[in-house]
Amino acid sequence: MVSNRRNSGRKRTREFEPNKFGLLLAETRRNTTTLSQVDLARRLHLADSSVSNYESGASFPSKSIAEELGRELKTDLMPAWYEVKAERQKNRKPKTSESPLTVRILPPNIKTAIRAALGAEGYSTADSEKVERLVAKHLSTIRRHKQRGPRKKKE
Numbered sequence: 001m002v003s004n005r006r007n008s009g010r011k012r013t014r015e016f017e018p019n020k021f022g023l024l025l026a027e028t029r030r031n032t033t034t035l036s037q038v039d040l041a042r043r044l045h046l047a048d049s050s051v052s053n054y055e056s057g058a059s060f061p062s063k064s065i066a067e068e069l070g071r072e073l074k075t076d077l078m079p080a081w082y083e084v085k086a087e088r089q090k091n092r093k094p095k096t097s098e099s100p101l102t103v104r105i106l107p108p109n110i111k112t113a114i115r116a117a118l119g120a121e122g123y124s125t126a127d128s129e130k131v132e133r134l135v136a137k138h139l140s141t142i143r144r145h146k147q148r149g150p151r152k153k154k155e
Helices: 021-032 037-043 052-055 064-073 079-089 100-105 108-120 124-147
Strands: 004-005 011-014
Touching: 021 052, 021 064, 021 079, 037 052, 037 064, 064 124, 100 108
Parallel strands: none
Antiparallel strands: 004 011
């Protein structure tokens, strides 16, 4: 369990579920060396709490740090690292480039025209939605530039 202090002085705790990489790291460190978490972190020039966070699942190391941990412990941690990385990617929410305001900017008559034109050409609804997002994005950029006025020429 990790505790964080907020500005208000309240103590907030979060629980982390150890992942396969963290469990393997902890087991390997305990069984193959006499290094403490702090000693291992210092050998790799990391913050003292880094190894603890990796083992508990509070954070996940970069590929280069995972490789350095494996070299220092003389074991291959990378299969576990790749497995956890893939699982994290699978569970990650997809990033959406659109904001709710961007979609609302596009007038309904333009949306209808885009859908009709693309539908006539045999494109799917998903394709027309992508085009709508792009048009809305560009319209908002054009409006923003109009508000700023013409660019001043560099002399």
